[in-house]
Amino acid sequence: MQVFTSLLVLSIVFAVSVITDIRTYKERKANSVISLAQVIETNSISPLQFDDNEAAKNILSELRSTAPEITNAIILNKKGKIFASYSKTNTDSFHIPPNLSEKNHLYTDDHLYVSNPIMNNNEVVGKVFIKVELTELQELIKSKYQIGVVLLFVALGCSFLIAVFAQAYISKRLLLLVGTMKEVSRTGEYNKTISDKGNDEISTLIRVFNNLMQQIKENLRRKDEFIGIASHELKTPLTSIKGFVELLLELEDEEQKKEFLQKAMANSKRLDKLINDLLDVSKIQSGQQLELNEKEFEIGVLLDEATAAFQMAQGHEIIREDNLNGQTVIADRQRIEQVLTNLLSNAIKYSPPGSKVVINGRKTTTDLIIKVRDFGKGIPEEEQSNIFERFYRTKDNSIHVSGFGLGLYICRDIIERHQGKIWVESQEKGTAFYFSIPLRGIMSNQQNVGL
Amino acid sequence: MLKRLLFFLLICSFAKTVLAQESVDEARLKAAFIYNFTKYIDWGTASDENNFVIGVLGSSLVTQSLQEIASTNTVANKKIVIKIFSKPSEIDNCDILFIPQKNSFSLQSVLDHVGKGVLTISEEEGFARQGTAFNFVIKNDKLKFEANLKAINSAGLKAGSQLLKLATIVNGDKKE
Numbered sequence: 001m002q003v004f005t006s007l008l009v010l011s012i013v014f015a016v017s018v019i020t021d022i023r024t025y026k027e028r029k030a031n032s033v034i035s036l037a038q039v040i041e042t043n044s045i046s047p048l049q050f051d052d053n054e055a056a057k058n059i060l061s062e063l064r065s066t067a068p069e070i071t072n073a074i075i076l077n078k079k080g081k082i083f084a085s086y087s088k089t090n091t092d093s094f095h096i097p098p099n100l101s102e103k104n105h106l107y108t109d110d111h112l113y114v115s116n117p118i119m120n121n122n123e124v125v126g127k128v129f130i131k132v133e134l135t136e137l138q139e140l141i142k143s144k145y146q147i148g149v150v151l152l153f154v155a156l157g158c159s160f161l162i163a164v165f166a167q168a169y170i171s172k173r174l175l176l177l178v179g180t181m182k183e184v185s186r187t188g189e190y191n192k193t194i195s196d197k198g199n200d201e202i203s204t205l206i207r208v209f210n211n212l213m214q215q216i217k218e219n220l221r222r223k224d225e226f227i228g229i230a231s232h233e234l235k236t237p238l239t240s241i242k243g244f245v246e247l248l249l250e251l252e253d254e255e256q257k258k259e260f261l262q263k264a265m266a267n268s269k270r271l272d273k274l275i276n277d278l279l280d281v282s283k284i285q286s287g288q289q290l291e292l293n294e295k296e297f298e299i300g301v302l303l304d305e306a307t308a309a310f311q312m313a314q315g316h317e318i319i320r321e322d323n324l325n326g327q328t329v330i331a332d333r334q335r336i337e338q339v340l341t342n343l344l345s346n347a348i349k350y351s352p353p354g355s356k357v358v359i360n361g362r363k364t365t366t367d368l369i370i371k372v373r374d375f376g377k378g379i380p381e382e383e384q385s386n387i388f389e390r391f392y393r394t395k396d397n398s399i400h401v402s403g404f405g406l407g408l409y410i411c412r413d414i415i416e417r418h419q420g421k422i423w424v425e426s427q428e429k430g431t432a433f434y435f436s437i438p439l440r441g442i443m444s445n446q447q448n449v450g451l
Numbered sequence: 452m453l454k455r456l457l458f459f460l461l462i463c464s465f466a467k468t469v470l471a472q473e474s475v476d477e478a479r480l481k482a483a484f485i486y487n488f489t490k491y492i493d494w495g496t497a498s499d500e501n502n503f504v505i506g507v508l509g510s511s512l513v514t515q516s517l518q519e520i521a522s523t524n525t526v527a528n529k530k531i532v533i534k535i536f537s538k539p540s541e542i543d544n545c546d547i548l549f550i551p552q553k554n555s556f557s558l559q560s561v562l563d564h565v566g567k568g569v570l571t572i573s574e575e576e577g578f579a580r581q582g583t584a585f586n587f588v589i590k591n592d593k594l595k596f597e598a599n600l601k602a603i604n605s606a607g608l609k610a611g612s613q614l615l616k617l618a619t620i621v622n623g624d625k626k627e
Binding site for chain 2: 043045046047049050051052055120121
């Protein structure tokens with residue numbers, strides 16, 4: 001685009017200069033030939049007066065040496081008859097152009113015609129006509145074009161180089177900005193800033209962007225702070241409520257009251273879990289480490305416990321298809337249980353009552369992979385990348401499920417702190433969540449045992 | 452026979468008119484030349500304050516043509532007057548003296564009566580050498596003229612270069 005613009009400008013400038021040059025040349029040439037004609041005029045007055053065409057012819061033949069570009073010249077007498085003529089090549093083929101008589105000069109494609117009256121004491125005594133060939137002009141034009149083409153290429157090359165450098169300088173920074181924006185909108189890491197040493201519009205843009213990031217970051221920090229304080233403040237009275245309900249439940253004998261207290265207890269537990277999730281999230285957000293209490297434990301036992309808790313309470317059939325009994329891992333048992341509980345409760349929430357939930361597990365050379373699969377609706381592909389974000393709720397309105405949408409976000413954080421991975425595979429006939437935990441020291445132990 | 456005679460006469464008369472026509476044309480051209488000479492001569496102080504006088508010695512066809520020119524033109528804003536002198540002794544007070552071909556006077560006798568400041572023009576072979584300023588000659592059927600620079604100078608006149616370049620310059624050695 002820049003190259004094209006500069007090419008256009010250059011062409012116009014060059015065309016103007018060529019046209020001006022040609023015009024100036026033509027004017028100059030016409031003027032010089034007209035003055036020549038005037039010299040001939042002065043010199044041919046007396047030959048005309050004394051009817052001496054030999055003398056007139058001599059005057060004209062001097063043109064051969066003084067003005068070799070003149071091909072033909074004639075002097076007409078008062079009556080308009082040819083008085084003397086001159087031809088450079090001695091071939092007499094001079095036709096006076098019909099429209100010359102009004103003007104004193106006329107340009108045709110390759111010739112210049114000049115006409116000049118011969119005046120003596122305000123009386124026209126004859127006329128001079130001169131025909132000039134314009135080889136010089138044609139050569140001038142030709143050389144102009146040659147120079148023009150060379151110049152055009154040189155300028156084109158230069159402007160291309162400049163454009164490339166300018167583009168590299170401008171585009172690079174713009175692309176960096178765009179890249180950062182994309183990355184921020186993808187990862188949600190609003191603490192990114194871009195450093196730019198320039199002093200132009202782009203650096204202004206980048207400064208504004210950095211300020212915007214700063215503001216967003218500040219707002220997010222305040223929100224997280226609020227969540228942290230709020231959940232902490234909520235938890236204290238709730239713990240007290242839970243404790244007293246529990247106490248009442250032990251003391252109460254009457255069936256109906258006991259049932260009410262159980263419901264109050266169940267809902268207090270749900271509230272407790274929600275508040276715990278919020279506390280977890282606010283810890284994650286504030287950058288505090290969720291401290292992992294890593295110990296070696298048997299994964300099979302954990303799976304048993306987790307399934308048993310759900311098996312009792314819900315109308316789903318939870319099937320363990322793994323073969324991990326006896327397998328140990330080094331991890332935070334409580335946190336891994338939190339992940340399992342989350343995944344299982346999701347599986348139950350999002351699949352119809354009475355359907356199956358399958359837990360599977362396998363071991364690779366480096367990792368332990370646990371799979372929790374349900375036979376529910378599945379997750380649309382376009383939502384799969386978002387489900388691990390905090391506060392993300394499915395857009396499907398037919399499913400009404402309570403919660404903050406924090407479960408999977410916390411799961412991902414826990415698994416990532418274990419250097420593992422969590423991902424989802426979903427088909428029409430249900431969803432499968434996977435997570436992996438690196439085996440680390442265990443593997444070397446086993447290898448040692450094997451040796 | 453009679454027819455032939457008539458035819459002969461006819462041809463004769465035709466030839467005569469043709470010849471006459473030729474000499475009239477020649478006379479007209481000479482008159483025009485004489486008038487054009489005036490444009491290239493620096494006349495200095497003129498003989499007559501009001502008129503430019505062209506004298507003709509004796510009768511000539513040129514006289515009539517000169518009169519035609521005189522009626523429509525001027526020389527240096529002065530009226531042109533044609534004077535006819537019948538003999539050299541009458542020559543007086545003129546700017547140009549034209550000496551026609553056919554006259555019964557010797558050139559020397561004419562020149563003796565010509566004062567200073569008079570341009571003499573003749574039309575006889577060799578007259579320029581003998582002391583007239585300009586002399587008409589016919590070369591290749593064209594009217595040309597000779598110029599005697601000494602005669603022009605001694606008359607106290609100056610001829611323009613544009614005029615002289617057309618003239619055949621001769622030396623007036625016989626006058627010396």
